[in-house]
Amino acid sequence: MNPVEAGAETPSTINILTYNCWGLKYLAKYRVERLQEIGRSIVAAVTTPEIVGLQECWTQEDYLAIRRQTRHILPHGKFYHSGIFGGGLAILSKWPIVESNMVRYPLNGRPTAFFRGDWYVGKGVACASIQTARGEESIVEVFCTHLHAPYAPESEDSYMCHRTAQAWEIARLMRHATERGHAVIGLGDFNLTPSSLAYQLITTHAPMQDVWRTLHPDSSLASATHPLEKARQREIPTARYNLRENGATCDSVLNTWRWSKQQQKQLFKGRSIIVDQTQPDPRAKRLDYIFFSNGLSVSPRSAPWRIDSAKVGMTERHPTLDCSLSDHFSVEATISRAPAGSTADAVVLLRQSPLHEQTSDTALRTLTNTSLHPTLYTSYNPSPTSSFLPGPFTRTPSPPDAHSDQAPASSPRYLPSSVYDEILALISSDKMRAHRQRRLRLFHFIASVVISIVCFIAIWWSTHAGISFMLVFISTLNLGGGIVQGLIGGLFEGSELRALKEFQWEMERCKEYAET
Secondary structure, three states, rough: OOOOHHHHHHOOOEEEEEEOOOOOOOOOOOHHHHHHHHHHHHOOOOOOOOEEEEOOOOHHHHHHHHHHOOOOOOOEEEEOOOOOOOOOOOEEEEOOEEEEEEEEEEOOOOOOOOOOOOHOOHHHHHHHHOOOOOOOOHHEEEEEEEEEOOOOOHHHOHHHHHHHHHHHHHHHHHHHHOOOOOOOEOOOOOEOOOOOHHHHHHHOOOOOOOHHHHHHHOOOOOOOOOOHHHOOOEEEOHHHHHHHHHHOOOOOOOOOOHHHHHHHHHHHOOOOOOOOOOOOOOOEEOOOOEEEEEOOOOOOOHOOEEEEEEEEEEOOOOOOOEEEOEEEOOEEEEEOOOOOOHHHHHHHHHHHOOOHHHHHHHHHHHOOOOOOOOOEEEOOOOOOOOOOOOOOOEOOOOOOOOOOOOOOEEEEEEHHHHHHHHHHHHHHHHHHHHHHHHHHHHHHHHHHHHHHHHHHHHHHOOOOEEEEEEHHHHHHHHHHHHEEEHHHHHHHHHHHHHHHHHHHHHHHHHHHHHHH
């Protein structure tokens, strides 16, 4: 039986919110108090959210606390289980979630970096099909994710390849959803900036619009301290400008969790610290995104969705603790139904494609003359007998025929082959590192076995109890460490290498088609 009540009409607008809650158990300060307030803030929002994606909501307890606060406006929800400690993802909805799935990323950090935890939480994509009214055409597919954190500047980021592979995985999921003709929403903490390889993969290989950049095409590509932004020769933005125009959600001077330790100590001692929004904000950047697509089979007469607004939210502080609610701000957007058969609106939707969006930005056009990531696209038109191509299916930015019932033609879009070369170079570097680490760990294991055997032989000949005890102790520690290294080298490194080979094959195919 259809879970949507009979007679339910397709909504004319959908309000969307994505938020990284920073809910690390035992590590995040004031976790319980902050997440309870997050629930209250969602309810008190000026524009009531109707689809919400949460990240770093690690515990069922925190999820249920938010659910209790928001159940009357978001009666449907799903907490996604993944990894050893949970994936930290949740989706809340005004409408029924008729299908859901958790897709884990094949590449997601390394178990040896236990102090970072990405591998242990099993990061992936929380998928949900939300039925907003009766009928297949009313389904909205939502993809919520949290990509691997960088932990270092881009030039020193050892996880860039993993994060790029994750961007490819979610781009593929979203592309398949658009091929089914559904409206698609991708949201979450992507841990990337618009200048990154990963961002280019998402906006090219999935026919998705970056909601913020669609409305603010001249917004920043990274923080003001990044070489790309310096090349644009702009003044350092203020905190207010970063919120209103650049969509900065992380590292803002307005966020108390990004302050110095000394400032935080003063705040926690009860001293009120007010930050002037006209203060320069050089480190703030946009890491949280909402991507949107109407799908590939939408007719201009079937009332497609259009992007109305987007803003950075949840900037207020906790009412009693006076700290920010999280170390990120939220992104909130509203999409609405264009009038059925409206050619003008259909043209706007097409004009807001990733192709137009990037080529319309003067700063990005300038980058095509440098060795940085170009933004021009090449296309490949497959023959009728072609098999599935691992490429994007982006609408062509030309107005549809006002008298046609067919959706605008779509053709695969590809990045320049030089961009795929950069990605393949990243993969090769990671493969070399993985091979080297695997050899070292397996050698460690073999050496530990040999050392343990030597220790046991020495114990056999030893006549001193103290010496025998030390030999047993050394042998046990040595063999234990060797077994752990052997398991990591034999199992994990092998798994990482196989995932890298799969990613490499897919990028080689994309490069091949891009050059055709």
